[in-house]
Amino acid sequence: MNTATNWDATEFFRSLTQTNRLAQAQKFCFCTVSGAADFQQLLERSQSQTAFVCVDDISEGFIELNNSPRTRRVKSVFFAMRYPIDKPNLRANRMETMRELFRQFMSKLILEETKLQERQLYLDTRIRFTEIPEYFASGCACARFQIGVDLFTDLRLNPEEWITPGQTTPNTPQP
Secondary structure, eight states: OSSEEEEHHHHHHHHHEEEOOOHHHOOOOOEESSSHHHHHHHHHOOTTEEEEEEEEOOOOOEOOSSSOEEEEEEEEEEEEOOOOOOOTHHHHHHHHHHHHHHHHHHHHHHHHHHHHHHHHHEEEEOOOOEEEGGGGSSEEEEEEEEEEEEEOOOOOOOOOSSSSSTOOTTTOOOO
């Protein structure tokens, strides 16, 4: 098992949300969700909150099999800001606020990238920011960005991890 582990995106973005002046002025609340559907349900349930930064606690990922095998984990972060449903022109204003918050978060992520490289974790420098269509959540402007983190992975065959046909070991679970 690779113990160089992962980057704790949840704690990183929790800290950014708590220490960023814009996030605090706009009353962004931090939370975790499990996928886009859970994010949408959170918006429906939490009518008293006006702004959200939510980290998806589910990672997407893959292992690339080549001369430099690596494992990629992709973390999603959602932003949302409410606006009065009878004032849809405010949606553009909320989107602009979220674009600026994204820019400010990225200014900190650049510094974090160096720390991650010291631990042999590498950020994909192309971070996609997507504005979610307005019908996703009525009266709520929403956006998402995703960050890919790569960790080089040792895929050398270790015979101690495998049972040779006909071999029994005391630690082998019996069906």
